[in-house]
Amino acid sequence: MTLPGKDAPTPAVPMLCRGVVRHRRLRPAVHAFAYPTSLLLLPMRSLRDRPDNTALVRNRAGWLSFHDRDHGDGRPDALAWFDDLLDREGLRDEVDGEVWLHTYPRVLGYAFKPVSFWYGHRADGSLALVLAEVNNTFGERHCYLLHGPELAWGRTVEAAKVFHVSPFCSVAGRYRFCFVRQEGHLVARVDHDGADGMPLLETSVGGRLEPLTRASARRALLAAPHWTLAVIFRIHWQALKLFVKRVPFFGKPAAPELFVSR
Secondary structure, eight states: OOOOOSSSSSOOOEEEEEEOOOEESSOOOOOEEEEEEEEEEEEEHHHHHTTTTTTOBBOOOOEEEOOOGGGGGGGGGHHHHHHHHHHHHHHHHOOOOOOOEEEEEEEEEEEOSSSSEEEEEEEEEEEEEEEEEEEOOTSSEEEEESTTTTOOOTTEEEEEEOOOTTTTSOOOSSEEEEEEEETTEEEEEEEEEESSSEEEEEEEEEEEEEEHHHHHHHHHHHHHHTHHHHHHHHHHHHHHHHTTOOOOOOOOOOOSSSSOOO
16 A cells, blocks of 8 residues: 555555644743544545445544535535636646545544645656645635645645634744655644744644554544544643733734635
8 A cells, every 4th residue: 555645556545544733832932732633534536436435434424424515615525626726726737646635534523624635646646736724713714725846745845824723823924834754654744933934833743544444443433532522622722721821812814815825
């Protein structure tokens, strides 16, 4: 089995990514946490061609499930939305290989997805682009489209921050993205530099990959039955800790006019 990257997997099958989400604030007060987590890594084009995968509960109720409408503009086919976005950006011909979606599943019908990553590949298996799909707790969504000659596994690419995520960070500065794949592992790192250009936040999410089967899904659920329900609780719990540390609070600005920043 091959990871998304240089060599295209044959066949591409849904995977479970079990690992850790990490977050470290460097200033004005040091604040860090790390939690065990699990995500899905889904080959969206292969799933369209072979929708009969019995391990993935899709668009219906289940202990662990994936719902297309949780992504993009909420339509029942998330890949169709992604392909339409590629058409608008003039990139459809370049992404003629597999499209992998790295995201949180629903557990007991619920999920809050702080960020999902779409990895678009060329026919030869090389990485063509990454779309970081960000949600905030106000029900808003914004996408950062990362594309260009500097994009590759293990290399850092930057994007200006334009979308409000945390009330303890202003909408200013830049993100530094780095996606690392090694045999059996996949990690997405997103660091935030403030308006002054100095590092402010360091975050990462990812871990070890294994095929998504009924058995592997059951093991993940038994290890953390609260799973995605804990995500939103932990966000507010860490916010309370930042408030106690008197980290400055920023009000929510208007959402950016464009849904995708490139």
